[in-house]
Amino acid sequence: TLLSVFNPHNLWAVLNIYADEQSLIKVGNPVRIVPETDPDMDFRAKIDFIEPFFREGSKTLTARVYF
Numbered sequence: 001t002l003l004s005v006f007n008p009h010n011l012w013a014v015l016n017i018y019a020d021e022q023s024l025i026k027v028g029n030p031v032r033i034v035p036e037t038d039p040d041m042d043f044r045a046k047i048d049f050i051e052p053f054f055r056e057g058s059k060t061l062t063a064r065v066y067f
Helices: 019-024
Strands: 012-018 030-033 043-050 060-066
Touching (some): 019 060
Antiparallel strands (some): 012 060, 043 060
């Protein structure tokens, strides 16, 4: 076993979104996540949390989605 998921019902992803698209991003917005390794499989989720600040030196804001 290379990886074991402790609780598969609480998986989340962190998305980096460019700052110029920030006004379009809101909590509750639907997202579609498509893995590069299997483009035929996708996950649907909603934005759960948006960090209220920018990280120093970063051009993106960070959002979290549960899927």
